[in-house]
Amino acid sequence: xxxxxxxxxxxxxxxxxxxxxxxxxxxxxxxxxxxxxxxxxxxxxxxxxxxxxxxxxxxxxxxxxxxxxxxxxxxxxxxxxxxxxxxxxxxxxxxxxxxxxxxxxxxxxxxxxxxxxxxxxxxxxxxxxxxxxxxxxxxxxxxxxxxxxxxxxxxxxxxxxxxxxxxxxxxxxxxxxxxxxxxxxxxxxxxxxxxxxxxxxxxxxxxxxxxxxxxxxxxxxxxxxxxxxxxxxxxxxxxxxxxxxxxxxxxxxxxxxxxxxxxxxxxxxxxxxxxxxxxxxxxxxxxxxxxxxxxxxxxxxxxxxxxxxxxxxxxxxxxxxxxxxxxxxxxxxxxxxxxxxxxxxxxxxxxxxxxxxxxxxxxxxxxxxxxxxxxxxxxxxxxxxxxxxxxxxxxx
Numbered sequence: 001x002x003x004x005x006x007x008x009x010x011x012x013x014x015x016x017x018x019x020x021x022x023x024x025x026x027x028x029x030x031x032x033x034x035x036x037x038x039x040x041x042x043x044x045x046x047x048x049x050x051x052x053x054x055x056x057x058x059x060x061x062x063x064x065x066x067x068x069x070x071x072x073x074x075x076x077x078x079x080x081x082x083x084x085x086x087x088x089x090x091x092x093x094x095x096x097x098x099x100x101x102x103x104x105x106x107x108x109x110x111x112x113x114x115x116x117x118x119x120x121x122x123x124x125x126x127x128x129x130x131x132x133x134x135x136x137x138x139x140x141x142x143x144x145x146x147x148x149x150x151x152x153x154x155x156x157x158x159x160x161x162x163x164x165x166x167x168x169x170x171x172x173x174x175x176x177x178x179x180x181x182x183x184x185x186x187x188x189x190x191x192x193x194x195x196x197x198x199x200x201x202x203x204x205x206x207x208x209x210x211x212x213x214x215x216x217x218x219x220x221x222x223x224x225x226x227x228x229x230x231x232x233x234x235x236x237x238x239x240x241x242x243x244x245x246x247x248x249x250x251x252x253x254x255x256x257x258x259x260x261x262x263x264x265x266x267x268x269x270x271x272x273x274x275x276x277x278x279x280x281x282x283x284x285x286x287x288x289x290x291x292x293x294x295x296x297x298x299x300x301x302x303x304x305x306x307x308x309x310x311x312x313x314x315x316x317x318x319x320x321x322x323x324x325x326x327x328x329x330x331x332x333x334x335x336x337x338x339x340x341x342x343x344x345x346x347x348x349x350x351x352x353x354x355x356x357x358x359x360x361x362x363x364x365x366x367x368x369x370x371x372x373x374x375x376x377x378x379x380x381x382x383x384x385x386x387x388x389x390x391x392x393x394x395x396x
Contacts, residue, residue, distance in 0.1 A: 086210065086213040218271070237360050252356055278296070300337065370390060
């Protein structure tokens with residue numbers, strides 16, 4: 001492995017990918033087809049009302065707890081509630097139907113929703129353990145490997161069941177639905193097979209909801225620890241989105257401070273520590289020739305802490321991302337939370353939109369505070385919060 005932190009070297013690594021990175025022609029064909037639905041702002045914006053519906057439900061559940069008056073404003077196991085929020089939103093977008101898992105009640109252990117949540121959380125935990133330990137699992141079936149495989153089988157079987165039920169519903173329809181969900185849109189593509197469409201849907205259902213939940217938690221924590229920034233965001237929200245008004249992508253485009261908060265939180269609390277690439281050709285980095293097939297690691301937490309790119313890097317300053325600030329023009333390739341180029345995170349725009357909506361609906365209703373020790377990050381492939389001691393106080 002070679003680690004690089006200079007933006008010029010990072011640019012060279014990403015640009016050396018070319019049109020087709022190491023994964024090849026078949027990957028590129030499928031990815032190009034999916035990009036039309038997942039990477040165009042207009043296409044993703046069409047799902048904003050569905051995602052907003054789930055975020056409003058989340059805020060209402062928090063309000064229910066706060067109004068009970070016996071919790072001190074805390075929501076028991078808040079991170080689990082965020083996991084259910086993420087999965088419910090994904091189900092609505094991908095399959096066009098709710099799972100009914102966004103509830104304060106404990107989900108039944110044998111329910112598909114709870115089994116999916118538990119399997120995904122364990123899957124990434126064991127992924128990280130296997131990644132960071134000597135690769136004994138390549139030679140013998142270690143306990144960690146067995147648990148990893150079991151989690152993967154559970155995730156895939158539940159996702160396949162959910163998608164199969166959706167496919168059965170579609171086959172019964174004489175005409176396509178007026179408002180197509182993401183899976184229906186994939187199935188309509190002539191250059192994608194049924195198996196490929198199902199594969200993409202499975203990857204989204206199993207791989208996206210924990211990372212969005214974690215990122216929303218990091219954003220809420222940053223705002224709780226910096227009440228001035230929280231107040232500024234609240235004022236922007238109230239100016240653009242009066243209570244009760246639905247939100248679409250056009251509304252989100254009028255909220256620069258919301259995006260600044262998101263970027264500054266990601267700079268300090270990256271959901272993934274590294275961007276990684278395997279070189280497809282020889283490249284010169286920092287004066288050294290690095291041969292093809294070398295794995296390159298680009299640690300975001302190191303780059304984001306460099307004062308030459310981010311003045312006072314330890315400080316939480318969303319204003320640094322606003323266009324009217326002199327520091328807004330950070331050097332290109334210093335901040336790539338979703339990667340870059342052909343292999344940029346395919347769910348980027350869906351994830352951003354979902355997190356924006358979650359932040360809006362929570363900050364609109366509550367002043368968010370924090371109780372106890374500072375939040376720290378736990379490495380589980382995705383970085384996860386180690387605690388969730390938020391205090392929610394309803395705004396008057």
